[in-house]
Amino acid sequence: MVGAWWDAVPAFLIAVGILVVPGAAVVAAGWGVRRVGPLLFAPALSVSIVGASAVLAPLVGLRWGLLPVAVVAAVAVGIAGAIRLIREPQRPSADRTALRVTAAIVALVACAVIGIQFATAFGAPDTIAQRFDNIVHLNTVRYAIETANASPFSIGATSDIPFYPSGWHAPAALTAALSGASVPIVVNAVNLAIVAVLWPTGNLALAAQLFPGRRIALVAAGMLATGFGAFPALFYNWGVLYPNALGYALIPAALASLVLLRHVSGGRQRVLAALLLAAMMVGVFLAHPNAFVATFAFAGAYLVADFVVVAVRRRTRLAIALAAAAPVILLAAGAALWRVATTNAAVWGWTPWESTSSALYHALTVTPRGYVPTAVIAVSLLLGFVALVRRPQRIPLAMPFAVATLLYVLAAGTSVDNPLRAVLTDPWYSDPNRLAALLPIAAIPIATLGITDLASAIPRWTRTWWVSAQASRRPTAWANAGLVAAGAVLASAALGPNVSMALAQVHEAHQYRDDALLLTAEERAVLERLSTYAEPESLIIASPRTGANLAYAFTGIPVTEPHIFGLPDGDETFLAQNLSRIDADPAVCAAVSRVGVDYVVDFGSRDVMGTTDPAGHGGIVNLDEGQHLTLVDAEGPDARVFRIRGC
Structure with a gap:
């Protein structure tokens, strides 16, 4: 298998370059390269740049290729660089070397682990997913290549619709144009880049904002991202839902940009953070509109809870007013968004598949579709729930999980006649699979909180004379050893039954067998x-x-x-x-x-x-x-x- 994948290396490296270079250039111009948090946004920002380029290229008469991406990236670099020139009384300091090194190592390890997981699941670089939706995705990539147009207003021609989100198809067509590889190889290369680069770095970006300066949080988030079956593996078997997979993989980075905007100080930094959040939302929408709706729901729940926590702590008129106004404003905006995002889900006929209590259990344990719990994930989640009880001020980071749980339970565990199910789950066609995939995205911050709190408590529990003496002599060595040990334990999630079951189903879907549903x-x-x-x-x-x-x-x-x-x-x-x-x-x-x-x-x-x-x-x-x-x-x-x- 390893030998066969060598044929896909050029396409994979090009796909990774497309997902890294444009965003990295903008981050370097706006924030520099010595801060971990902004650097982790690079892949997600690249998706936004490529997606926007695909929309704009035909409007100015450019064929789809590297040129429109370079032009849009250059404009973004210029804007970010110009904002950075604005003087501020106090500039953000560079992150500690140890934090930067930890982030780099965790990112590389997570990327390698997930890359191996999915390369093994795909089986060979030229396999295709033998699933219903893959027909349109493969043919649409070819259409974008042949027409040199990856605009969402163009690629819908393959389905005879006026608009189809092209956030996934645009980088796929660009990878094909630059590599000359076949469509099946390009599709697998781009999907590998999404799951192995975009997904883990997005989770690291969110951990860096929720737990600033905590190396253990980066280790936990990166390793936990390798261990869930409901996402991203599910979307490479069910559907297949490539645009949805891209959109969902962007959600952690989009939420991270919101957290950054909430807590950043200084006018220049606020402007950069606001533009970053706007860019994130553009990328999410162009990937898939229901990912945009999910991001809005997660972000809205986080903001409302955060405003309430701040109001309770500060007790100022402004803080209380914001806490009171936020839910009203967000509910109004959400109602308008839901109205636009209506899909007439009843036509698709997705029905619930379990009882309400069973759906609630599977949501809380992140084991939908019969996935088996993985011990290290289950323990991390339990620790996270305990930490939330002990530290209510951390409740905002759990609100996306509350939203994901509600949506999943409604879709999977309540009657089709339930009006709440019909209204709230409609943007996802009331499909339990599409909502099951939101659970890991929202669960990872809670599990990360659990591991981070445990790491903070361990020194207090082990405060013996010998341990204290050793730690005081070589504190860095002891801290590094602890991180390595924690990483090794958490990395076992990648081999756990939760993700292994889902990856086995992905492997089964990517086989040219005599009974294959699409191609023998x-x-x-x-x-x-x-x-x-x-x-x-x-x-x-x-x-x-x-x-x-x-x-x-x-x-x-x-x-x-x-x-x-x-x-x-x-x-x-x-x-x-x-x-x-x-x-x-x-x-x-x-x-x-x-x-x-x-x-x-x-x-x-x-x-x-x-x-x-x-x-x-x-x-x-x-x-x-x-x-x-x-x-x-x-x-x-x-x-x-x-x-x-x-x-």
């Missing part, structure tokens, strides 16, 4: 040979339900239906139902001429939903040669390509 090994081979005989300007008709329309993703040769939920025109619909009658019905040949179809890719009638119902495509599956259909390629029992002649 034979069908993949047929698609890879298409470009050797089919002209680039050809048009292919194929059932989107069998994976045959992935001919577009693999070759760039257009297909009539890039996605199951597309809107084919009348002739295309007629051919999908009647092409098999081409020798008997002259109307079929006439429709072929009008549409301009040249080839049929026939992968039989088994479809991605696991049935053999052709579902409106009975005319282009299980075909036979005839006067107008010539077999030009075949492999295995079902994979065949026909050339249409004589029309």
Whole structure:
């Protein structure tokens, strides 16, 4: 497996560069490079820059590529640099070397661990997730490559909709353009970069803001990010939900920027923090709107609780007024946002899968979908809950988890007739899976609090003469040894049953097997040979339900239906139902001429939903040669390509 992944190294390094360099340049211009907190925002900020570039590029006549990203990044660097030139009475001091070194080591270890986890789960660099939604994602990446346009107002063409968030597709298309790798390799490389770089650094950024100066918090957050099954692993098996995965991976960094804005001092620093928060929210929205809604809900709950805590502590009129006004303002804004984010969830039909009490237990233990608890995570969460009871002033950091728990319990554990379920979970289609994935994001700060509080208590518990004497002689060595020990224990989360179960499901989803829902090994081979005989300007008709329309993703040769939920025109619909009658019905040949179809890719009638119902495509599956259909390629029992002649 290791040897096979070497082929994907260039694409992976390019994807990592796209996720690091633009944001790092802006952070360096605005904050410098000697403070841990701002540096950890670099990957998330890069996503915002790339996403904004994809929106702006076609508006100014630029093709999608490195140039628009460089232009937007340069503008952002200029703004950040100009703000940094503003004089302030007191500049923030650089972080301690020990803190910077700890952050770097933890980030590298977490990135390596998660990278190995997911590279193993994907199996090989050119596998694809054999899941329903992957059809549109693979074909949309190809569309962005072929049109040199990754705007959300363009890529929706593959689904016949006017807008589709392109935060994930834009870096994928850019990686493909720069690396020359195939679409499957690019998709896996970008997904690896998201889970191995963006996700852990976002959690480190949040820990750095919630627990400033605490090295143990960085260790805890980084290692705990490797151990949950509900996120990010779930989204690489369920769906698959690549844009959602990107959006959710951005949530910790977005929350961290809010915490930074709440606690930063100095006009210049406040301006930088406000712009950073705005950029984070742009990136989250362009990744996926329901990730934006989740971020708003988490941030709103945190802010309300934080204002209340401040009001109780200070007891000033301003603090009390803010605590009273915050929930009213945020509820009004939330109601407006929810109205815009309505999805008509009832159409999708996601139903609850457990009782209310069971859903509550699985939420509190972060074990939805039957995931088994991992001991170190369970203990960390328990310690976190205890710390919250002992230190109520820390309750704001738990509010996102309260929101995530409420949403999950409503979706997974209450009746579809529950009006609260219908209203509150609608932006996520009332899908328990999409809400289960929010639980780890919100749980990690609580578990980190538990570990941090435990680390603070241990010196008091071990205050013997010998230990005190040794610690006083070599305090740094003892502290470093403690961090290493804690990291080793917490790293066991990466091998725990919670994440292992989810990764096994990801691995199962990424297999070219005989019973694969999208492509078998034979069908993949047929698609890879298409470009050797089919002209680039050809048009292919194929059932989107069998994976045959992935001919577009693999070759760039257009297909009539890039996605199951597309809107084919009348002739295309007629051919999908009647092409098999081409020798008997002259109307079929006439429709072929009008549409301009040249080839049929026939992968039989088994479809991605696991049935053999052709579902409106009975005319282009299980075909036979005839006067107008010539077999030009075949492999295995079902994979065949026909050339249409004589029309």
